[in-house]
Amino acid sequence: MHVRRDDLVQVMAGADRGKVGRVLRSIPEESRIVVEGVNLRWKHLRKGPKNPQGGRVQREYPIPVARVLLRCEKCGRGRRARARLEGERKLRVCTKCGGEVGGK
Numbered sequence: 001m002h003v004r005r006d007d008l009v010q011v012m013a014g015a016d017r018g019k020v021g022r023v024l025r026s027i028p029e030e031s032r033i034v035v036e037g038v039n040l041r042w043k044h045l046r047k048g049p050k051n052p053q054g055g056r057v058q059r060e061y062p063i064p065v066a067r068v069l070l071r072c073e074k075c076g077r078g079r080r081a082r083a084r085l086e087g088e089r090k091l092r093v094c095t096k097c098g099g100e101v102g103g104k
């Protein structure tokens with residue numbers, strides 16, 4: 001997986017192409033991730049003691065990790081990244097402009 005939880009990513013393909021959000025959850029077994037505000041679907045709630053009226057809420061569903069790239073703020077889009085060593089720290093930088101990607 002080229003991204004992990006809390007990374008800032010941009011969706012590069014599919015219905016939500018162009019959207020930017022944080023990775024909320026990573027599901028390596030399925031090569032899928034859940035991204036904040038991406039692939040929202042209505043979930044319908046059954047009537048019950050907690051929800052006497054029932055109801056529906058929007059929530060994110062997993063998308064293939066291959067649809068996203070780490071967001072590069074300098075380029076203003078998703079970009080592939082390479083690792084760069086800076087002392088002890090391993091930075092992930094944009095392959096085009098060398099800026100740091102993925103957000104903080």
Ligand SMILES: [Zn+2]
Nearest residue numbers: 072075094097
């Ligand atoms: Zn860049």
